Amino acid sequence: MKFTDGYWHVRPGLKLNYPMEVRGVRATEDRLTVLASCKKIVTRGDTLNTAILTVHYTSPMPDVIGVELVHHDGKRIKGPEFEKHVIPGSRVQIENGDEIASLTSGNLSVKVHKNEGWSSHFTMERRGLPAAATRARGISKCPIEPRICASSSIWASASTSTGSASDLRRLSKRSSRRFVERRRRHVQRAGIQNVPFYLSNYGYGIFVDHPERVSYEVASEVVSKVQFSVSGERLKYYVIGGASLKEVLDNYTKLTGKPALPPAWSYGLWLTTSFTTSYDEQTVTSFIDGMMERDIPLHVFHFDCFWMKEFHWCDFRWDDEVFPDPEGMLKRLKSKGLHICVWINPYIAQQSSLFAEGKANGYLVKTMEGDVWQWDRWQGGMGLVDFTNPAAVRWFQDKLKALLDMGVDCFKTDFGERIPTDVVYYDESDPVKMHNYYTYLYNKAVFEVLEEVRGKNEAMVFARSATAGGQQFPVHWGGDCSATYSSMAETLRGGLSLGLSGFGFWSHDIGGFENTATPDLYKRWVAFGLLSSHSRLHGNQSYRVPWLFDEESCDVLRFFTRLKATLMPYLFSKSVEATKTGVPVMRAMVLEFTDDPSCDTLDRQYMLGDSLLVAPIFNSEGLAQYYLPEGRWTNWFTGEVTEGGRWIKERHGYFSLPLMVRPGSLIAVGADELRPDYDYADGAALHLFELADGRTAVADVYSTQGVLELAVRVERSGNELTVAAQGAGKPWELVLRGISAVKSVEGGASFAGPAGVRILPETGAGKMRIELA
Incomplete structure (x- = not known):
């Protein structure tokens, strides 16, 4: 939301209420509260007809400070709210002096200057940061400037300083067109993975604690500011510090939840039926046997949407015209050493046998008039499961449990991002807030039934939509991409951004979802896909088995699938690390090389764990261009050692790509x-x-x-x-x-x-x- 027209002028029709002067400070054992007037108070008469803003500072854990800005406090606050994990017994130091009031949590402090109008700032002592000597004990400052915009609609906003060389990363999957945000308007609602958290290379993160629509102005209203705003009378956010970017991610995921550890079998090669293709058990078996005949290890088979009868999604029943013996089929497939995944979503079509059941029991989201909400966007007369109703959650889970008992191992939790905002929920949640939060409840319900039936070490989903906290229910994939090199590069940018908001594991559709890749693109994407945390062959209108591209594709797929299997001891150790620290398996270069400015903007290469640098090839010429940080790097395939601190340009065949080992x-x-x-x-x-x-x-x-x-x-x-x-x-x-x-x-x-x-x-x-x- 832009509040100004140019630098000096307020947009027509808006009235801005800025904190102008501190009028009081209240300090308790665990909270600092500042009262600010929105104009200078010279005489008693100046106290009339002006807004008072209340700013609360608290801390749920060391190095994290919560800021809550309140205008009118009389409105009832409706859920949902992001689940947050507070560390019990966390101590803060609060001082309320004549000149400065401050709250310190760990090494992070906020200071409010009482006699300088409104002036507040945060400092983070960067102890232990592996930086150059001139920065080793520097201070990172990010001033916070809250304000309220009151008009016919009311917005609460705040801004942080970007600094002269600050880069900001991660706002949502929609931002995959840009890895680094330097100047952009951004509204957090249209993407499939909306996470209101961003990371700055200045050494801090900002988590906006609102599941509803959050509007960002990234250096677009004022070039030195990142502004975020929400509709309403209050705004809450957390400033998250750390001695390094990795520690910031650790603190953020301590607050919003650590990723679970996916089962080891899920790291193997996945093959799907594709989306709109025709298939039955004979077709599926021919694909699986074809992989075995070509000595290509295959570990998971996924049935996409049409395992259920058209117009009946989701009734969680196999289409008996195509799969007359589903139990027997699953046993036959699992006897080949496979795990089974099936596609689901949270929508119940009118033709589904479950629709009447959900309607009668109040398990579906309702309209303002009390009817079942429906539309024809995905399936005819589609309703939406109300996951705020505990009985509806159990009902939904019981349908999935029957599939698990049949032999299914996991679910692809598709959709969950197109959620109406003019509806009524069982628990009276705010439907606007539920638009982004719905996916959290959806994936949580599915993940928990998997834990219940399969056990904590065997639970995983293959999820599309997400928001803050969704990293607790891995794995996520990037949604529909096209069979082009540009889309392959976009996929990497989006995934690296996802990893910078606490998602430890992510995947993508090898070869692209839309259209059919050329053999060249397919083979290049295979190399990238098998050097990802999770690897799936999937598409829309055509099958993704390698021999339909060319025979060499079979050889390339076999080579990289086997390579990944041998790397599993390393990859799994980095996965365990992700569950403890929130640092993703596939990492943006800036996470590992924070002090190398050349790594700040790199988004066409990544670190697989902390030791392996991967640079996928994004062109049909086989040309690789990538940056090696300083040190003696070893080519994994050839053993050749290359001095870093420079850009490298080289050509690769299909059985190779830059896979470089970090020195030490x-x-x-x-x-x-x-x-x-x-x-x-x-x-x-x-x-x-x-x-x-x-x-x-x-x-x-x-x-x-x-x-x-x-x-x-x-x-x-x-x-x-x-x-x-x-x-x-x-x-x-x-x-x-x-x-x-x-x-x-x-x-x-x-x-x-x-x-x-x-x-x-x-x-x-x-x-x-x-x-x-």
């Missing part, structure tokens, strides 16, 4: 290239890359249940490596990449191999000493 990395590689769910610690090879003198490398290997099984730490001092291993009860090896010989090994036996020196530790050995040649 210790990467666990598994012994099984056929499936993603195996014993990662048994026969694991830990590859050490370019460890500099005086540095340490660590690697953790977890079981598929998320239990730590092997932890290895390597320290280098001159030509000596000291290796400490915990949980080394199974055979494993240490591979010294780029080293051709060693002088001696204590606690293991060494030999030269094609990738360097391979060291086989003695069984159960906790320590080794290696002297390099």
